[in-house]
Amino acid sequence: DTGVSQNPRHKITKRGQNVTFRCDPISEHNRLYWYRQTLGQGPEFLTYFQNEAQLEKSRLLSDRFSAERPKGSFSTLEIQRTEQGDSAMYLCASSFTGVSDYGYTFGSGTRLTVV
Amino acid sequence: AQTVTQSQPEMSVQEAETVTLSCTYDTSESDYYLFWYKQPPSRQMILVIRQEAYKQQNATENRFSVNFQKAAKSFSLKISDSQLGDAAMYFCAYRSYGGATNKLIFGTGTLLAVQP
Numbered sequence: 001d002t003g004v005s006q007n008p009r010h011k012i013t014k015r016g017q018n019v020t021f022r023c024d025p026i027s028e029h030n031r032l033y034w035y036r037q038t039l040g041q042g043p044e045f046l047t048y049f050q051n052e053a054q055l056e057k058s059r060l061l062s063d064r065f066s067a068e069r070p071k072g073s074f075s076t077l078e079i080q081r082t083e084q085g086d087s088a089m090y091l092c093a094s095s096f097t098g099v100s101d102y103g104y105t106f107g108s109g110t111r112l113t114v115v
Numbered sequence: 116a117q118t119v120t121q122s123q124p125e126m127s128v129q130e131a132e133t134v135t136l137s138c139t140y141d142t143s144e145s146d147y148y149l150f151w152y153k154q155p156p157s158r159q160m161i162l163v164i165r166q167e168a169y170k171q172q173n174a175t176e177n178r179f180s181v182n183f184q185k186a187a188k189s190f191s192l193k194i195s196d197s198q199l200g201d202a203a204m205y206f207c208a209y210r211s212y213g214g215a216t217n218k219l220i221f222g223t224g225t226l227l228a229v230q231p
Contacts, residue, residue, distance in 0.1 A: 004159075033218065042119075042221030043160075053184050056218070070200040091160070095217065103150060103210075103220065 004107035006092050012113045013082055019079045021110045030039040034067055034106065035078030036060065043091055049075060050097070082114045096110050119209050121222035124210040125170065128197045129230050135182075136192045138207030146212035149190045150204045150219070155203040163205070166190065169213070194227075196213045 005024040013019050025032050030051050035043035046065070048056045051072035060065075064082075069075040079086055089111050093104035118141045128134035138150070151163040153183075166174045166183050175187050181189045194201055207222040 031217065035219075040223070042208075042223050043219070045220070046219040048218060103148070103162050103165055106152075108159040 004092055004094050004105050006090075006107035006110050008083040008110060009108065010113075012115060015114055016081055018078065018080045019112060020076055020083060020090075021090055021112075023075045023077070023092030023107060024095075025074070025092070026105055027073075027094075029094035029096045029105070030067055030072065031091045031095045031097060033095075034075070034077050035093065037109070038087075039093055046077075046090075056092045079112075082112075083112045087112055087114045088106060117147075117209050117211070117220050119207050119220050119222040121207055121225050122191045122193060123225045124223070125126045125228070127228045127230060128194070129197060129200075130197055132197055133193060133195045134197055134227065134229065135168065136194075136205055136207075138192070140188050140207070140209050142188070144211055147180075148210045148212060150210070151179070151181070151190075151192045151210040152206045152208060152221075153201075153203045153223075154206065160206070164192065170208070177208065197229050199229050199231060201226055 008023045015061045032049045034046040039044040045058050047067050049069040064080045067077045089109045091109045095104045117161045147168045149166045152160045153163050154160045163175045164179050178195045180193045199212050202225050204224045206224045208219040
């Protein structure tokens with residue numbers, strides 16, 4: 001297992017287009033998170049899955065955003081009708097619920113640029 | 116709602132010297148975790164050190180240690196014998212203990228430069 005994998009690493013899209021990002025977590029991790037990080041800021045929580053259930057969505061996640069985690073494995077984050085304000089780094093992280101919870105493992109992120 | 120504040124946007128340290136990064140937080144909870152994450156340029160965020168609020172002893176990981184002051188809601192990171200590879204953005208983060216989602220709340224980060 002090589003850690004949390006995110007694809008693509010970079011995405012440039014025109015305003016109004018739809019984009020989809022993929023995250024493959026560490027296989028034994030049951031929790032998966034999406035965060036957004038803009039330049040000069042810390043990551044902001046977007047949404048969280050435990051197995052296949054989406055248990056929380058931030059108010060930052062407008063109706064144009066949707067995330068899925070079919071079968072509790074990989075996850076996708078889709079942004080419809082992209083806007084310039086969506087330009088950011090989108091980070092995925094995973095963790096395991098256990099007695100010893102050692103925190104997240106992050107992926108390298110997908111950098112989205114909306115032109 | 117919990118908040119995390121990092122008041123030092125940038126810091127600089129000479130190689131082999133010691134530097135301390137500051138973090139304060141606000142919460143009404145009594146049990147929680149605090150973390151320091153390191154984000155090198157164009158690379159993934161990695162966990163540096165973590166502290167459970169119920170533990171009085173400050174966490175230590177090799178050259179990295181924290182000064183956890185629960186009453187003051189302060190959680191600083193000390194890096195000893197700084198190395199060039201320590202240059203990165205450092206984020207302080209808070210997480211509730213036993214919360215429904217275990218989401219992290221991050222500060223705005225401190226960019227650490229290490230001078231040779």
